[in-house]
Each structure stands twice: as C-alpha cells, then as structure tokens.
Amino acid sequence: MPDTEPNETQRLLTELNALLRLKTTVIGMKLFETVAEMEAIPRIRRPKTKHTTDQIVSMASRLGWTVGITAADLVGAQCQAVIGLTPRDEAWRRGEKYVGVWHGTQQDAQARQEALTCVPHGRFQAMAVSPLDSGRLDPPDIAMVYATPGQMIILINGLQYRNYRKFEWSVVGETACADSWGRALATGEPSLSLPCFAERRYGGVPDEEMLMALKPADLRQAVDGMKALAKNGIRYPIPPYGIQNDPSAGMGISYGKS
Template identity: 65%
Template sequence: METTDAPIDGISLTDALMRLLRLKTTPVALQMFERVEDMQAVPRIRRPDGTIHTADQIVGQAARLGFTVGITADDLVGPQCSTVLGLAPRSEEWLRGEPMAGVWFATQEDSAAHQRAMHCVPHGRYRAMAVSPWNSGRLPTPDIVLVYANPAQMILLINGLQWSGYRKLEWGAVGESACADSWGRALATGEPSLALPCFPERRYGGVADDELLLALKPVDLAKAIAGVERLAANGLRYPIPPYGTQMDVRAGMSRSYGGRKV
C-alpha cells in the first residue's frame, strides 16, 4: 500500500520501544506490493520456495526468527489468509465460509456472518506482501508495524498514543481469523488496530499466551513511543510495580495522578 509519510527510523524507534516496554518480541514491518518484482527486490528477502504457509507463520518468521519474508497468494494455504491481505477476492465461496461451519461456528449462517464481519484489504491492487523486523531497515517505508506485547505493556503503548490529540480507541473481535482485526483492519482503514490473537496465530504463528497484537502505521507508532517517553518521565513506567491491595493508597495516588515527577 502507498504511504505518504516520510521514512521513519525503525531502528532507533525499535530500540526506544524495547527500552521503554521491555518487549520480548521484535516489532514487525509489513508492506504490500503492487508488483511481485518489487517484493523480490527487498534486500535478503526469503521466499517459501514451494512450501505452503499461513500468513500467521510468515509474520511469525519475522517476529520470532528475525527473517525478512515475501509471499504471494500462491504461497498461502487457501483463500482465508490471502483474502485478508487483498491478494484474493472476497468470492461468494469465501463469503459462505463453509469449512468453518460445525468447526468454529454452529451453523452455516453463523459462519457466513463471520466472513462478512472481517476487515479485508480490497482485492485487485496488490500482488505480494513482505514482512521484516522493523529494526532491520529492509522495509524502510512499511504500510504498518505489528507490535506484540503483554496487556501491561500494551496499555502503556496505547496511553502513549493518547498522550496528545486524545481520542477514544475502539475495536472489535471477529474471533477466529483475528488477523482481520489487526493487520487486516489497519491496512484497510489506516487506523490503529488492537486484536486478541486467535488460535491459528498461536498454534502456527508462535504468538505467546500473554501477547496481544497492535497493528498501526509507522507515524502512529512513532507518536505512541514519544508519548510513552513522556509518561515514563512522569513516573508511569513498565514494569508497573504492584502497590498492594491493603496499603493506604494516598501516597501512591499522589505520584501517579498528582503531577509529581519521580
């Protein structure tokens, strides 16, 4: 997908994010390509080379192994993954979602309703996708960045995003195929998109039990990191130390909400 933002230094911002939130998983840059040749020209790009994967596995190779990987629809198992990325159409067969009926959903109607609810990149423009650790510099202008974090880390990152220009952030959950809630929604709408990673993301993509996923444009992530820096200067840092359920709360509250710098 095209981006109008100037290149953002993913190397220094990854360093800041790891320092501030102590993430255990490296943020991942994701970029869509109109031409397969442009994807193949990415430095040190890996290709599945005849093997078939889920999109979760491809993202997992970047997040967990540090690989830079590029794919087309032919590299993905079935249309479920490729349709979310806009590499395949929302066909009538796909919209029926018949393979999920009786497995993930009670009826055919439930399965079809789930398919209709998913955020997908519009089909017809893009032919390929690539992912890479954000700090590799191999995708200097990604469409979105994927951040895996535990709930405590994630709320501070969201707090950072809301530090200035505040607005309430609201998300949904399609359940199975939750990649539609994260990278699907972020690519389709341009909005920061938080998701509860689904069963396949954890089974095939290596997502840990305690990880949530936030997908957002690089400019929004840079803004969030700057906000987390300001929160840290106010003493609102990760890890968040437990105060104690029976302690007199006034001393702690004066530090967290009284404007005192620590």
C-alpha cells in the same frame, strides 16, 4: 567514512524497547503492486511450501527473517483475502467450511466472514514482512508490536497522551489477523487484536501476547507519549502497590490530590 549514527527507525526501536522491554522483534509489513517489487527487496526469502500468513509473520517476528509471499504461497483463501491477494467471492463469504467447526450454523459462519476487515482485492499482488530495524521495507505500510497486556496498555496510553482519541477495537474470534494487520492495512488506524487459535498454533504466538498493528508514524507518537508518561512516573513495568495499603500517596501523584 560511512555514517554510523543510528537512523530514525533504529532510534525509535531503541526507545520502544527501553520503555517496554519487549521480548519479541518488532516487524514491518508491506504490500506490493507487483511481484517483482517484492522480490527486489534485499535478502528476501521465498517460501518453498504452503504456509499461513501467521507463519510468515512469525518468521519475521520470531526468527528475524525477511520473507515475501504471493497468494500462491498461502494455504487458502482466508489468509489471502485478509491481505487483499484474492477476492472475497460468494463461497468465501458463505463460510460453509467453518460450519460444525467454528460455528453452529451457516448463518453464523457467514456473519463472521462478513465481519472481517480485509484489504480490498485488485491492487496488490504480493506482501513482505521483515524486522523493522532491517530497513528493508523502507518504509513498511504498518509496524507490528507483540506485547503483554501490561506492556500494551502503556503503549496505548502513549498513543493517547496527545491528540486523545477513544479506541474501539473488534474481536472477530477466529481469523483475528483481520483485527490487526487486516484492519491496519485497510484503514490506516492503530489496530489491536487478541491473537487467535491459528496465530498461536501455527504462528507460535505465546499465550501472554497481544498484537498491535499501526503505521510507523503512530508508533513514533506512542513512543513520544510513553516518554512523557515515564517522566510522570507512569512506566512499564507497573509495580504492584499492595492491595491492603492506603493508596493515597500513589493516587495523589498519578491521579491528582483528592
């Protein structure tokens, strides 16, 4: 008889969704050194036309698909470079095509390009995304969680419950995927972003959602931390206390007697 017990990933996602009541599918992303490795993933879909990486990511998070791509499947060098599938050459670095659109001068455009955190080029030839609970990436390099600001701060509090560290995240503006999956893939660090114009226009990310990209081990740490916080009465949703009420009773529980 096959084992019907939930695996660790399924338990993790069950706990995460119970704690945060997420409405968007948690997904994984993985880079591959060869195209053949990516294409060997069970039930992998391959695009038939050009897309942005934002669209590919949302095919997994919004539609539940497992999708694999190479540089040739992406619409331009910006998407390709963030995940290390094309080099950041001089033309890419100068960013002249953004002048008069996203930036007032070439110097501004170049400063933005140089600020992006990208996976180094040369090692990887392909990338795939898939719902985390599918287990097809086994394991992914990073997990990605779309959440509202209220959900996200509880997730961050969970990450900080033990082995506290101050998180300092960037906002590059356009190409915010460099703040999330680009940074997380390149550094291994939990990476929060405000999804940019392209992610919302082409990837369909709703106004209210932010994105956290992090290693599966960090997601487990966050969930364990959130479970401990929930026992202390700190959980999502955060009920409004009332702006005209005496906060003493609530503050005494959450912040200690004063």
